[in-house]
Amino acid sequence: QVQLVESGGGLVQAGGSLRLSCAASGRSFSSYVISWFRQAPGKEREFVAAINRSGSNTVYADSVKGRFTISRDNAKNTVYLQMNSLKPEDTAVYYCAARYSVSYRPTTTEDLYNYWGQGTQVTVSS
Numbered sequence: 861q862v863q864l865v866e867s868g869g870g871l872v873q874a875g876g877s878l879r880l881s882c883a884a885s886g887r888s889f890s891s892y893v894i895s896w897f898r899q900a901p902g903k904e905r906e907f908v909a910a911i912n913r914s915g916s917n918t919v920y921a922d923s924v925k926g927r928f929t930i931s932r933d934n935a936k937n938t939v940y941l942q943m944n945s946l947k948p949e950d951t952a953v954y955y956c957a958a959r960y961s962v963s964y965r966p967t968t969t970e971d972l973y974n975y976w977g978q979g980t981q982v983t984v985s986s
Contacts, residue, residue: 862885862887862958863885863975865883866881867881872983877944881940883936883938884938893911894966895910896954898982907970915931917965918930927945928942946982951983958974958976
């Protein structure tokens with residue numbers, strides 16, 4: 861099992877940056893694919909970014925491609941989401957999720973993730 865704790869959310873002006881962290885406890889962190897999802901008020905949760913076990917392959921939603929970067933440090937059991945050029949439509953609660961997988965390409969399907977953090981609020985003002 862793995863437990864996930866997000867941090868780094870906050871209030872930022874449009875065009876600004878934030879870096880979210882997802883700290884994991886438990887064994888074999890490097891065996892898990894990690895993804896970020898987000899949920900805006902009144903909307904369904906949506907995929908944002910994913911990274912495979914080694915960090916060699918990443919996937920992004922079209923809405924964040926070129927602005928967000930996902931990375932991981934397996935020695936620190938942590939995954940990061942660097943968010944640049946933030947827009948008001950990025951406002952949401954951001955969740956990290958983990959799934960045990962040996963696949964090179966990380967899945968973007970929410971239902972396949974077994975472990976979830978509690979979320980961190982990101983608010984972008986215009």
